[in-house]
Amino acid sequence: MKSHSKPLLRALSGQTCVPPPIWLMRQAGRYLPEYRETRARGRNFLDVCLTPELAVEITLQPIRRYALDGAIMFSDILIVPHALGQKVWFEDGVGPKLEPLRRAEDLEKLAPAAMAEALAPVYETLRCLRRDLPPEVTLIGFAGAPWTVASYMIEGGTSKDFARAKTWAYREPEVFARLIDLLSEVTADYLCAQVEAGAEALQIFDSWAGIWPEAALRRWCLEPVKAIVARVKSQHPEVPIIVFPRGVGVLYEAFAREVGADALSLDTTVPLDWARAHLQDKVAVQGNLDPLLLVAGGEAQRDAVKAILEALGAGPFVFNLGHGITPQASTDHVADLVAQVRAWRPET
Amino acid sequence: MKSHSKPLLRALSGQTCVPPPIWLMRQAGRYLPEYRETRARGRNFLDVCLTPELAVEITLQPIRRYALDGAIMFSDILIVPHALGQKVWFEDGVGPKLEPLRRAEDLEKLAPAAMAEALAPVYETLRCLRRDLPPEVTLIGFAGAPWTVASYMIEGGTSKDFARAKTWAYREPEVFARLIDLLSEVTADYLCAQVEAGAEALQIFDSWAGIWPEAALRRWCLEPVKAIVARVKSQHPEVPIIVFPRGVGVLYEAFAREVGADALSLDTTVPLDWARAHLQDKVAVQGNLDPLLLVAGGEAQRDAVKAILEALGAGPFVFNLGHGITPQASTDHVADLVAQVRAWRPET
Numbered sequence: 270m271k272s273h274s275k276p277l278l279r280a281l282s283g284q285t286c287v288p289p290p291i292w293l294m295r296q297a298g299r300y301l302p303e304y305r306e307t308r309a310r311g312r313n314f315l316d317v318c319l320t321p322e323l324a325v326e327i328t329l330q331p332i333r334r335y336a337l338d339g340a341i342m343f344s345d346i347l348i349v350p351h352a353l354g355q356k357v358w359f360e361d362g363v364g365p366k367l368e369p370l371r372r373a374e375d376l377e378k379l380a381p382a383a384m385a386e387a388l389a390p391v392y393e394t395l396r397c398l399r400r401d402l403p404p405e406v407t408l409i410g411f412a413g414a415p416w417t418v419a420s421y422m423i424e425g426g427t428s429k430d431f432a433r434a435k436t437w438a439y440r441e442p443e444v445f446a447r448l449i450d451l452l453s454e455v456t457a458d459y460l461c462a463q464v465e466a467g468a469e470a471l472q473i474f475d476s477w478a479g480i481w482p483e484a485a486l487r488r489w490c491l492e493p494v495k496a497i498v499a500r501v502k503s504q505h506p507e508v509p510i511i512v513f514p515r516g517v518g519v520l521y522e523a524f525a526r527e528v529g530a531d532a533l534s535l536d537t538t539v540p541l542d543w544a545r546a547h548l549q550d551k552v553a554v555q556g557n558l559d560p561l562l563l564v565a566g567g568e569a570q571r572d573a574v575k576a577i578l579e580a581l582g583a584g585p586f587v588f589n590l591g592h593g594i595t596p597q598a599s600t601d602h603v604a605d606l607v608a609q610v611r612a613w614r615p616e617t
Numbered sequence: 618m619k620s621h622s623k624p625l626l627r628a629l630s631g632q633t634c635v636p637p638p639i640w641l642m643r644q645a646g647r648y649l650p651e652y653r654e655t656r657a658r659g660r661n662f663l664d665v666c667l668t669p670e671l672a673v674e675i676t677l678q679p680i681r682r683y684a685l686d687g688a689i690m691f692s693d694i695l696i697v698p699h700a701l702g703q704k705v706w707f708e709d710g711v712g713p714k715l716e717p718l719r720r721a722e723d724l725e726k727l728a729p730a731a732m733a734e735a736l737a738p739v740y741e742t743l744r745c746l747r748r749d750l751p752p753e754v755t756l757i758g759f760a761g762a763p764w765t766v767a768s769y770m771i772e773g774g775t776s777k778d779f780a781r782a783k784t785w786a787y788r789e790p791e792v793f794a795r796l797i798d799l800l801s802e803v804t805a806d807y808l809c810a811q812v813e814a815g816a817e818a819l820q821i822f823d824s825w826a827g828i829w830p831e832a833a834l835r836r837w838c839l840e841p842v843k844a845i846v847a848r849v850k851s852q853h854p855e856v857p858i859i860v861f862p863r864g865v866g867v868l869y870e871a872f873a874r875e876v877g878a879d880a881l882s883l884d885t886t887v888p889l890d891w892a893r894a895h896l897q898d899k900v901a902v903q904g905n906l907d908p909l910l911l912v913a914g915g916e917a918q919r920d921a922v923k924a925i926l927e928a929l930g931a932g933p934f935v936f937n938l939g940h941g942i943t944p945q946a947s948t949d950h951v952a953d954l955v956a957q958v959r960a961w962r963p964e965t
Contacts, residue, residue, distance in 0.1 A: 432909055432945065439913035479864075482907050482921065482939070483888040516827075518866025519891050540831040543867050559830050561780060565787035573830065591830070597780065 277338040277407035280587050281470055281509035281531050281553050288613045289578070289586045292339030292409070293603070294534075295593030296331040300563075300600060303330045314359035315351060318344045321393040328398055332406055334600070335607045339407045339470070339587075342394055342463075346413030346474055349452070349459060350422050352387035353379040369425030369433075373444045381455050388459065392466035399467030410468030412459055414475035414514075415452035415493040422448070431480055438489060445489075453493045457500035464505045472511040472534065473497060479516015479536075486520060491528060498529040511555060515592065525551040537591025541580035553585035560590045563598035563606065574606060578613045625686040625755035628935050629818055629857035629879050629901050636961045637926070637934045640687030640757070641951070642882075643941030644679040648911075648948060651678045662707035663699060666692045669741040676746055680754055682948070683955045687755045687818070687935075690742055690811075694761030694822055697804060698770050700735035701727040717773030717781075721792045729803050736807060740814035747815030758816030760807055762823035762862075763800035763841040770796070779828055786837060793837075801841045805848035812853045820859040820882065821845060827864015827884075834868060839876060846877040859903060863940065873899040885939025889928035901933035908938045911946035911954065922954060926961045 273279055276290040297304055307326050311317030318324055327343040347365050351357040355378075356368040370376065398408050412418075421427070423434040438445040460471050478490045491514075498510050513534035514524050525533055525548045535544055535556030548554050558577060562570040577588070588610045594603075621627055624638040645652055655674050659665030666672055675691040695713050699705040703726075704716035718724065746756050760766075769775070771782040786793040808819050826838045839862075846858050861882035862872050873881055873896045883892055883904030896902050906925060910918040925936070936958045942951075 430909070430943070432912065432943065435907070435909045436913050436945075439907075439910055439917040440915065442917070479886060482885050482905070484921070484924065485907075486886070516864070516866075516886070518864075518886055519888050520886075537830050538827060538834075538864070538866055538868075540867050557830070559783070559787075559833075561778070561783045562787055564780065565784050567788065569787040569790070573832070576832065595778070595780065597784075 275338070275405055275407045275469070277587060278469060278509065280585055281511065283531075283553055283585045285584055285586070287582070287615065288610055289582055289588050290338035291588035291607060291610045292337045292341065293331070293594050294341075294590050296335075296337060296341065297327045297343050298594055299596035300594055300598040300603075301330055301334070302600075303334075314345070315348075315357060318348060319390040321390050321397055324390075324394040325397045325401065328394070329401065332402065335603060336403075337406070337607070339409045340398060340402055341409040341411060341472070342391070342398060342468070344391055344394075344411070346411075346418055346476075347421060348388065348391065349384075349412060349418055349456060352384040353381060353455065354383060355379065355422060364427050365421060366426050367421055370422050370448070373441070376444070376448055376451070379451065381451065384455055384459070385462070388462070392462060395463060395466035395468055407469050408467055409470045409472060410460060410463030411472040411474060412456045414473050414478070414490060414497075415449045415456060416489045417475050417477045418452055418456075419445075419448050420477050431477065435480070438485065442488075449489060449493050453496050457497045460497065460501050461504045464501070464508050468508070470509045470511065471501065472513060473530075475512070475514045477516075478514040479518065483520060486517065487523075490514060490517075491520075491523060494524075495528045502529065522547045532585075532587065534589060535591065539591075541577060545580055545584065549581060549584040549586070553587065554581055555587040555589045557589070557591035558606070560592050560594050560598065563590075563594060563602045566599055566602040566605065570602060570605065571609065574609050578610065579615075582613065583615060623686070623753055623755045623817070625935060626817060626857065628933055629859065631879075631901055631933045633932055633934070635930070635963065636958055637930055637936050638686035639936035639955060639958045640685045640689065641679070641942050642689075642938050644683075644685060644689065645675045645691050646942055647944035648942055648946040648951070649678055649682070650948075651682075662693070663696075663705065666696060667738040669738050669745055672738075672742040673745045673749065676742070677749065680750065683951060684751075685754070685955070687757045688746060688750055689757040689759060689820070690739070690746060690816070692739055692742075692759070694759070694766055694824075695769060696736065696739065697732075697760060697766055697800070697807060700732040701729060701803065702731060703727065703770060712775050713769060714774050715769055718770050718796070721789070724792070724796055724799070727799065729799065732803055732807070733810070736810070740810060743811060743814035743816055755817050756815055757818045757820060758808060758811030759820040759822060760804045762821050762826070762838060762845075763797045763804060764837045765823050765825045766800055766804075767793075767796050768825050779825065783828070786833065790836075797837060797841050801844050805845045808845065808849050809852045812849070812856050816856070818857045818859065819849065820861060821878075823860070823862045825864075826862040827866070831868060834865065835871075838862060838865075839868075839871060842872075843876045850877065870895045880933075880935065882937060883939065887939075889925060893928055893932065897929060897932040897934070901935065902929055903935035903937045905937070905939035906954070908940050908942050908946065911938075911942060911950045914947055914950035914953065918950060918953065919957065922957050926958065927963075930961065930963060
């Protein structure tokens with residue numbers, strides 16, 4: 270099957286598909302009983318990500334269950350700091366933990382030269398997936414954006430206000446820029462290598478972009494992501510790139526205009542009519558159902574899905590969530606969602 | 618001194634003041650050594666809020682130190698659930714805790730009739746402050762918006778994703794609406810009573826507005842706040858109302874257009890040029906320095922302050938932060954900020 274007959278690739282190339290393709294952020298996750306079972310076979314979360322047999326199986330689970338249009342490789346954005354030699358681990362119920370970077374000297378310990386070997390299992394996972402996926406399903410690779418990854422590397426985990434990372438950026442912008450530049454380079458290389466291993470589309474997650482004033486957002490988020498997009502496009506111009514600058518509000522328009530991505534993933538708060546008028550005229554858009562509607566289900570879910578389809582379905586569009594699916598989501602509600610999207614046709 | 622000779626009231630009435638007035642959200646707080654000392658004299662945080670002698674002293678501390686233009690009464694938005702009879706307490710280093718509402722029947726336990734008595738100390742605090750404040754300083758009262766207060770009442774404290782509160786709203790909108798309506802009514806009464814006790818301006822904090830899709834945001838945030846503004850204005854048309862719908866991005870414009878407030882408080886992420894073009898033509902604006910710049914200080918702080926003044930200083934504007942000041946802020950950096958704002962004149 271030729272690439273562009275895949276619905277997700279068609280939509281990302283700017284075509285309007287009726288019905289639109291659909292995949293869900295964190296679609297392989299704890300809400301699936303089969304995930305929880307497979308997950309229990311790995312020693313820890315990173316171990317699962319870096320064991321191709323397990324990562325492939327987990328990636329395929331939501332495709333088998335729901336016949337989604339995109340399969341995003343099972344991995345984590347913190348694979349990159351791990352591959353750079355930073356200590357990363359996941360505590361159940363707490364989330365990721367890292368031995369945090371605290372001063373300029375700590376940056377010297379990061380070892381980009383070791384990355385390719387550390388990431389070899391990810392590429393193996395992609396090669397297997399490309400072989401095993403149904404022909405109409407698009408294989409999606411991904412990475413975290415430099416700021417989002419840097420925030421974990423400095424805070425040592427998730428953070429309420431990013432006080433350490435932001436204060437560092439404000440106080441020592443040259444040192445902070447070295448970290449961001451390093452991450453931009455290795456992330457671009459990592460994404461290129463994912464394509465070479467079989468990824469057909471890429472998503473860059475800037476999950477914590479929405480905490481900066483504009484000037485800093487441009488310097489630490491928009492410009493580095495733009496640089497990554499340019500570097501990947503110079504090697505692989507045919508591979509569409511989706512950027513998810515979560516929470517940037519009004520500045521989604523700057524991302525649409527300036528960053529060179531094929532599509533923007535919209536968080537839940539982006540108003541639909543505004544997105545149609547100000548973003549979808551420039552790029553394909555993806556989103557943006559509130560993941561908690563897949564917990565609630567019923568009429569609230571149906572109405573919200575319909576509103577999204579009606580607002581964005583007439584242009585280049587990929588149905589997705591506004592953020593990752595939660596462990597409390599109901600598998601039945603996900604089935605309802607997929608059925609509703611598949612059945613949708615514009616009213617004429 | 619007549620009200621409108623007070624700089625803050627002039628700016629909130631739509632006049633351009635050069636330099637603009639300044640106050641800081643959470644200006645009476647842990648970054649001040651004198652606050653920490655007074656705070657230690659109360660048994661617990663709520664006790665301090667409800668002891669007029671302590672609340673007055675704490676409110677005055679930042680005014681003495683920095684001669685700010687606004688004095689916001691020392692209190693907390695969770696005074697309202699406390700006054701409604703819900704169990705509320707503050708754990709050091711953890712934040713607020715509440716015995717959460719879990720089902721429709723729990724709403725029956727809330728007792729609006731008991732509020733006036735429970736809130737009497739707040740009104741006493743305001744009467745004392747009105748007597749003790751320097752004549753050029755505006756006394757600011759405040760309350761949380763219904764959604765933000767409801768989120769604490771349902772989650773039992775701060776929350777990462779508001780899963781319980783949002784799921785409740787999605788599943789049982791009629792029940793959830795009863796809670797929001799109740800909070801709208803008692804909050805409007807509370808704000809009116811604050812005015813009657815001496816408050817000269819009011820701020821409504823919708824700190825967690827920025828997590829909803831547009832339709833839900835309108836129903837649970839914009840409309841209830843609009844109803845409160847209308848009710849307070851019907852009693853006290855002369856008292857300016859500032860609304861802070863933190864994180865609503867593009868929909869700040871809907872708040873400017875529809876809610877009937879005199880001013881909007883802008884969070885840190887609102888782009889300055891956009892705010893000037895889309896908000897300041899409709900209402901006065903207030904904001905939006907990143908509070909972490911008062912930790913970092915130096916050039917980053919100076920440049921950001923200058924950018925804000927230059928973008929917004931030519932219209933009705935109140936200098937403030939984009940969120941509450943943090944305990945790690947430096948008192949010297951706050952002094953630098955105030956001096957820079959006081960010295961500012963537009964370039965001609």
